[in-house]
Amino acid sequence: MGRGKFKGKPTGRRHFSTPEELIKPKNLKAKMMIVEIEKQKAHERYMKLQEHGKTEQSRKDLVISI
Template identity: 40%
Template sequence: MGRGKFKGKPTGHRHFSTPEELRAGTSARPRSFKREVAEEEVEEESESEEEVEEEAEKRKGIQGIIDIENPNLVKPKNVKAKDVDIGKTTELSRREREEIEKQKAHERYMRLQEQGKTEQAKKDLERLALIRQQRADAAKKREEEKAAKELKKGEVRK
């Protein structure tokens, strides 16, 4: 059965050498730099076997072969819930600080507005007083007109 123009890689048939095969140099495809590293490891093994085993456990892949000092490579710090410092405050971003300041300023303005200390509140109170006065005058005028109509009706009936 044809797969088409390009054939896929036989991923299921790859063979990886074990560290023992690398040291012994009997791996299927030995690499020149791995042989040199393997020879150095054999010399170190004779000096101290325990240290090599501890390093092999800590490092994975090429990290055991090459020491890398990468300042940008930061290991993620997983903090457990019981170890979290509750008293420690986190710094807010500029946008968050501005948003909080904006909310506080609005609350302060609204408090002054309710007390009638702002210019807008003073204008509103003056306008409100004027409207109340006009309504009171209009109500008084209506009562006078109503009383005048009743007097006329009373005179007409007599």
């Protein structure tokens, strides 16, 4: 008789993964690696733009040097 509380079956809606959730990395290390890669790509993109004189900082530098 003293078996504790009766646990019924869970009721309510079932939760299915969305495509966005399936794409997300499962662990923190994979997420951190993705963030690092994105940072690196952004830096490379900025440096490429700066070489061509298309950033605000490079424009200021060109005006000062002339």
